[in-house]
Amino acid sequence: MTKKIPSSFSEIAQQDVTQNEREAIIELMMMTMYSDKTIKLSEDEVIQEFASSIKWESPLSLEFYFSKVTPKIRTALENKEKRMNFLKEINSRIESEAIKSQVLKLCNDLAMADSEFSPEEKELIENISQVFQLKS
Numbered sequence: 001m002t003k004k005i006p007s008s009f010s011e012i013a014q015q016d017v018t019q020n021e022r023e024a025i026i027e028l029m030m031m032t033m034y035s036d037k038t039i040k041l042s043e044d045e046v047i048q049e050f051a052s053s054i055k056w057e058s059p060l061s062l063e064f065y066f067s068k069v070t071p072k073i074r075t076a077l078e079n080k081e082k083r084m085n086f087l088k089e090i091n092s093r094i095e096s097e098a099i100k101s102q103v104l105k106l107c108n109d110l111a112m113a114d115s116e117f118s119p120e121e122k123e124l125i126e127n128i129s130q131v132f133q134l135k136s
Contacts, residue, residue: 011102012054019057023065024093025103026051028128030066031073031086032107036118046113050106083124087131100132 012025029050033043051062058065076086094100107128111121128134 012099012106015096015099015102017099018095020093021095021099022054022056023058023069024090025099025106026065027069027073028090028103028107029110030069031076032110032121032124034070034073034077035111035124036120038118040114042114043110046110080127083127084131087127091131094132097134101134104128104132104134 017025026047029047033039033047056062060068073086076082091100094103104125108125111117111125
């Protein structure tokens with residue numbers, strides 16, 4: 001499944017995305033990784049590979065950014081209402097429908113990076129699709 005990941009990266013990399021969108025994409029990827037409450041090395045590697053492949057234009061280092069948003073993501077995963085509010089906030093930060101579609105694909109590919117598609121990951125992908133108003 002990891003063979004799909006580079007194409008997901010390149011699709012997003014070809015788009016003109018803002019720093020705000022890059023941060024939203026990383027947050028969704030992290031949320032996907034944390035959604036099943038089991039952090040797999042393969043999923044973390046995908047996120048690290050993605051992060052190293054994008055242009056990062058923030059005064060915060062990527063490492064600091066990861067540590068800053070992790071508690072926010074874990075809080076969002078506590079219940080459906082918090083999760084949906086977080087996804088709506090993410091949705092407002094990603095401007096392009098094309099990017100939203102590519103991010104949904106990227107999160108789906110990430111969920112499958114460990115060759116397992118847990119019920120929690122499936123539900124999250126469906127929630128992202130719903131908030132983005134896309135078909136999963």
